[in-house]
Amino acid sequence: MKRLGALVSCLLTAVLLLSACGTGSGARDQALTIWATNVNVPILQKAAELYAKDHPGFKLNVVEMANDDIRSKVTIGLQAKGQGLPDAALLVDDGIHGYLEKFPDVFVNLSAKGFDEYRSQFPGYKVDSVSLNGDMYAFPFDAGPVGVFYRTDLFEQAGVDASRIHTWADYIEAGKKIRQATGASMLSYDSTDSTVFTILLSQQGLGYFDEQGNATLGTPQAQNVASLFSELKKNGLLIGSPGWNAWVTSLSSSQSATAITGAWLIGTLQQQLPDQSGKWGVMPLPAFEEGGSQSANQGGSSFVISRTSPRADEAYEFLKYFTTSFEMQELAMEGGLFPSYLPTYESKLFSEPVEYFAGKPVWTFFADEMSKIPSVLYTANDIFARNEAIKVQAEVTNGMDPAASLQGAATRIENRVQ
Structure with a gap:
């Protein structure tokens, strides 16, 4: 019985070691997590399906929350120097500049990553609402003209x-x-x-x-x-x-x-x-x-990426695709959102009676x-x-x-x- 117990103990140890190794590998394969409000959830999920066709292995976990809950949880996370924040979050525009003032360097600087290439494809007022000292810190998304x-x-x-x-x-x-x-x-x-x-x-x-x-x-x-x-x-x-x-x-x-x-x-x-x-x-x-x-x-909202995210680069590429894709913005519009990506206004959806x-x-x-x-x-x-x-x-x-x-x-x- 002692030999059996020792054998079981060794097997359990081996399993735990393998599990630990598997967890380390799995961490690299975990889904990108985004906090967003209800109407945005199905749109993001559909976008993830389409994005994954050209990016095998891409996974997205959208956590549905009310705007006030996102605001509250993001504030708590920022006060904790980024702890507990998701990879990305959809924030109402009127609160973004305040975050940038109070918590500098907590969101990824999108201009530094090259997003200024798309700056002219969004309305000036929208770009200003997500910028600090000339740099953009959020991907402009929906608007409220x-x-x-x-x-x-x-x-x-x-x-x-x-x-x-x-x-x-x-x-x-x-x-x-x-x-x-x-x-x-x-x-x-x-x-x-x-x-x-x-x-x-x-x-x-x-x-x-x-x-x-x-x-x-x-x-x-x-x-x-x-x-x-x-x-x-x-x-x-x-x-x-x-x-x-x-x-x-x-x-x-x-x-x-x-x-x-x-x-x-x-x-x-x-x-x-x-x-x-x-x-x-x-x-x-x-x-x-x-x-x-x-x-x-x-109103209107935009996506920010947490600088503490281990998948910040992945979040950047996905959200760049999501907010600058004509097809994705048409999808958002059909879901009841008003896009701020200017090229979308050429869509036949805008001219339909x-x-x-x-x-x-x-x-x-x-x-x-x-x-x-x-x-x-x-x-x-x-x-x-x-x-x-x-x-x-x-x-x-x-x-x-x-x-x-x-x-x-x-x-x-x-x-x-x-």
């Missing part, structure tokens, strides 16, 4: 021609006619979020901080935004909906004649308001002054917007300013003077970020 989605039937009932709305003053006058003729307000927005405020600020080329780190809520551009909220409310043209579901309900119940948001609303309307097919159109943002900017971006929008080629409208969108600066402190913007929205729609509200917000931000 903004438009004013409007109910064509309500406009027609009120005798309003959308093509004649050029400024926000025009928009307010049109809203008064629509309100009188249909009972609908002109605009509804999520009052628990700063999305519309941010869009209207970025339309004027501003983020929440300037290059010197000064808060912009005290600027004339912020005054324009707060005053617009105030005027819309005074004229009974604004609905503050508390949360996403309430906002969608305001659209489905015809309480609001317009919605200001990114191109992704196309999919939301088609899926959640199918009975309103043929009743929606899209027009540019009105300008704050005649001839002023009528374009902005909302969309039945839901009365046969209009709405994708062409948004593609044309991409080259007009101003660049804005994102910072690590934006979250504080966005919270203050929500407070400003609430104050001015409850009658507070816009200038006083903005001054209070600017002071609180300065005290917070000092």
Whole structure:
């Protein structure tokens, strides 16, 4: 029995040694891991299948997470000097610059690896959002060009021609006619979020901080935004909906004649308001002054690679393929995403009529917007300013003077970020 026990012991030792060797070899064959949000998962998986045809042995593990979870886990990983991070992750653009400021050298410098070759094939504002000191640190992916989605039937009932709305003053006058003729307000927005405020600020080329780190809520551009909220409310043209579901309900119940948001609303309307097919159109943002900017971006995301990844080179090659492939961007578009890779706009998918929008080629409208969108600066402190913007929205729609509200917000931000 002792001999048998010794033999078993030797065999177990041999198995463990072989397993250890196998683990070392397997580490080189492990799948590339990317964190991404739900709609991106099947697109990445399909891309991996196609990529593997020319790269035998390539494997991809996509971990599905919500944007907030990715943001939280990436922050924890960066604070731990890269520990626990995946090989790559899809991050919302407005948070990338803040990471680069607070955690230098944690993401792979794509310019140093040669990605500048593709720089001109993406919109300038998108490149700026993923760059620091002139170098790119993320692969630009989807975007959120903004438009004013409007109910064509309500406009027609009120005798309003959308093509004649050029400024926000025009928009307010049109809203008064629509309100009188249909009972609908002109605009509804999520009052628990700063999305519309941010869009209207970025339309004027501003983020929440300037290059010197000064808060912009005290600027004339912020005054324009707060005053617009105030005027819309005074004229009974604004609905503050508390949360996403309430906002969608305001659209489905015809309480609001317009919605200001990114191109992704196309999919939301088609899926959640199918009975309103043929009743929606899209027009540019009105300008704050005649001839002023009528374009902005909302959302969008890009891929970063962790410098601690043992498969950083593999991640670079795959993501370069994924973000600069015409075929992959068409795949993303069919999955409901708006690509930022400029050559994709030549795809027939962009010129096809969309039945839901009365046969209009709405994708062409948004593609044309991409080259007009101003660049804005994102910072690590934006979250504080966005919270203050929500407070400003609430104050001015409850009658507070816009200038006083903005001054209070600017002071609180300065005290917070000092």
